[in-house]
Amino acid sequence: MPDVSFDCVSCGACCFSRNPRYLELLPWDAARSLPPESLFTEEGRTFVRFECGHCIHLDLSNGKAACQVYEDRPEACRAFRAGSFECVKARRANGVMGALAREAS
């Protein structure tokens, strides 16, 4: 068996994207408290801002990938399961701690 760890705090790969509209808020997010300055709206759809190739709420200091709004993270983040097909795909594309995404930028 390959030794694959899906510890999100040492990964963060799914919080990286070059698509500025990667993370859209959904109706369930209306009750969540996300800082308004971390969001933008286009054509009636609201998205979380991405900067430097990753979500603005991702804190990569201290060698960890920490979500700074974990309690209020959007529905799409909650639905993203560690070890899922999408998770493995994100890790292959972006690398653990976004290493591959940062190399490509």
Ligand code: SF4
């Ligand atoms: S890519 Fe998978 S292991 Fe990494 S943070 Fe996202 S859900 Fe967790």
Ligand code: SF4
């Ligand atoms: S809100 Fe948190 S979990 Fe969701 S993409 Fe941003 S840093 Fe990652």
